[in-house]
Amino acid sequence: MFASIRWRIVIPYVLLFVLVMLGLGAFLSNYIRQTETAELERELTAEAQLLAERLAASPGGAQAGGDLDLLARQWSEILKARVTLIAADGRILGESHEDRSQMDNHLDRPEIQQALAEGRGQSIRFSRTVGYDMMYVAVPVDAGAAQSDFVRLALPLQEVQAKTTYSRWLILAGTLVGAGLAILLATAISAYTARPLRELTAAARSFSRDWTATDPLPSSNDEVGQLGRAFESMRQQLRQQFNDLRAERGKLAVVLDQLTDGVMIVDPDGRIQLFNPAAQRQFSLPPDKTLGETLAKVIRQHQLVDLWRKCLESNESQVTALDLPARRQFLQVIAIPLSSALPDNVLIVVQDLTHLRHLETVRRDFISNLSHELRTPLAALKALAETLQDHALEDPPAARRFLAQVEVEVDSLSLMIQELLELSRIESGKVPLKLEAAAPGALLSRAAERLALQAERSGLRLEVTHPADLPAVLADPPRVEQVIVNLLHNAIKFTPPGGRISLSARQADGGVTFIVADSGVGIPQDDLPRIFERFYKADRARSAGGTGLGLAIARHLIEVHAGRIWAESVEGQGSTFYFTLPLA
Helix, strand or coil: CCCCHHHHHHHHHHHHHHHHHHHHHHHHHHHHHHHHHHHHHHHHHHHHHHHHHHHHHCCCHHHCCCCHHHHHHHHHHHHCCEEEEECCCCCEEEECCCCHHHCCCCCCCHHHHHHHHHCCEEEEEEECCCCEEEEEEEEECCCCCCCCCEEEEEEECHHHHHHHHHHHHHHHHHHHHHHHHHHHHHHHHHHHHHHHHHHHHHHHHHHHHCCCCCCCCCCCCCHHHHHHHHHHHHHHHHHHHHHHHHHHHHHHHHHHHHCCCEEEEECCCCEEEEECHHHHHHHCCCCCCCCCCEHHHHHCCHHHHHHHHHHHHHCCCEEEEEEECCCCEEEEEEEEECCCCCCCCEEEEEEECHHHHHHHHHHHHHHHHHHHHHHHHHHHHHHHHHHHHCCHHHCHHHHHHHHHHHHHHHHHHHHHHHHHHHHHHHHHCCCCCCCEEECHHHHHHHHHHHHHHHHHHCCCEEEEECCCCCCCEEECHHHHHHHHHHHHHHHHHCCCCCCEEEEEEEEECCEEEEEEEECCCCCCCCCHHHCCCCCCCCHHHHHHCCCCCHHHHHHHHHHHCCCCEEEEEECCCEEEEEEEEEEC
């Protein structure tokens, strides 16, 4: 309860009020009792003195003849008080209420003793005779005498006690009413005082949950208002810092997301604290189970773990290469210590050099294949030239035969150079396409017509099949026909006599798929991924001639049409080539 400032205001305030009222009530009730008692004493004293004067004026004094009990009762009825006439030796001479014969000697009573000493006596005590508290006032009949009789008046204190009790109940009732009002007033005051604090607390909690929250703050001129303005200033500063941090974090996130290199931060315990999408792709990391996990558990590459550990121990950058044959990846990993920004943390950068390595392999193979392709016709030309120099010119028929062979080799070199130039122009985008809506069936039919005679001479059955309702494709017809002719020419070349070649097309998602299938010798699985490279030939194709550029040209022509080309083959059972073109 005392955790609330509201109750810390209400409870002490109410307790203070109650204590003050109780003290005031006790003081007032005691004051009233004393005042009433003193007033009663004065009245009784005055009446007793009056009676004493009357007795003193009587012949013979108080002990003169006559029935003093009757006189006491008469005076009692007049004064509404108990009247007792007491002799100087303490004997009871007259009594208004009791049988004086049964009463003790009253010389030792406090009021009598005080009256003997001071000329007037008063006492309040419990009367065993009547059974309740009484006030007694005694005065001597003859104040100047050495021994004098006494007149004593007595009144019960019930009326005084009743007035005192009544005043106490009034004070108690007033205290309760005042306490209730005090509680209401204190509650209202505390609520009014605590309201801006609650508003400030609510604003702080809201801001802690959402830093963009703009809950209203107290605007008074008191201390709470000053606190609210200070909080608002702090809130504005924090909001600006949050905006700056969010902007910087957004920039960092964009950079990390767009980086093609994998990035990871590893803490001293070897747990991954950050990784970007590139690292996730490179190592197939599960995004929801990677943060906080150890590098050894997630990556499972001991070379990478050793690199991190070595970097952590030496506090120097480390570099290593990872060759992942199962994923056909070649990675370069750089570990950099973050000693200044994040002590004992290591930044790991993973560069995927697979494509570069592939390009290097292609470059080496291209040079090797080009050298091989040039060496054969050049060696033939050199041999023919040497033969002609060795007296072959003196034999005209032989010379003509050798010159015809020279012409064949030169034509082969010219074709190779022409195809190389064609491929270079296609790759550089210098061959503009004239795109138009073309019927897939017409493209297949025209290519089949161009090579139908060659297929017939090779003893092959050529078939063209396609649905009649195929939609038109967006293509440059001569270039697409060139692709189909290249694929069909290879099929004729590598299919033994009696085989079958089929040209077909079918509608696929968002386009049309063209298919060139044969029942030829097939392509080995190891060679299948590389058949679209320049000059690349499977071993079985070495003896069949050709430049080795036809499939490379076909691939580039299809890709500039926004399509895709691929092949499937089973060695000894034939090959199937596919390519797609978008719908018109």
